[in-house]
Amino acid sequence: MKAPLLVAGLGAAGSVCRYGVSVAIQRMFNTKMPIGTFVVNVVGSLLIGAAMSYFAQRGALDSRARIAVTVGFLGGFTTYSSFSFETWVLFEEKLYARAAVNVLATVVSCFAACALGVLAVRKLG
Numbered sequence: 001m002k003a004p005l006l007v008a009g010l011g012a013a014g015s016v017c018r019y020g021v022s023v024a025i026q027r028m029f030n031t032k033m034p035i036g037t038f039v040v041n042v043v044g045s046l047l048i049g050a051a052m053s054y055f056a057q058r059g060a061l062d063s064r065a066r067i068a069v070t071v072g073f074l075g076g077f078t079t080y081s082s083f084s085f086e087t088w089v090l091f092e093e094k095l096y097a098r099a100a101v102n103v104l105a106t107v108v109s110c111f112a113a114c115a116l117g118v119l120a121v122r123k124l125g
Contacts, residue, residue, distance in 0.1 A: 014076025044078030
């Protein structure tokens, strides 16, 4: 099967899992805090770390398997997992300042972009 089809199929599965896990966690804790999303992001980050480590140590069955799991399933489950792994690579390469800048810049910029999007839509009515 072609890599784009694997990514699409597993991306859909990851998205469905994200929805299910997030809703279940949110119901379990019954809070206004987005704990479901928080849990999904933490679990996705754990899974991409484990997957990439596994593939690095043992080798993926082929590059399509690695791409299908990481870009497909985990990309659908949470894009935060990619951000986490890329930051880990910077940290592992002892590029601590770059890792810190990546974390700070990503969190602040994404929050600001979200706020800008909300405010723009409200302004445009």
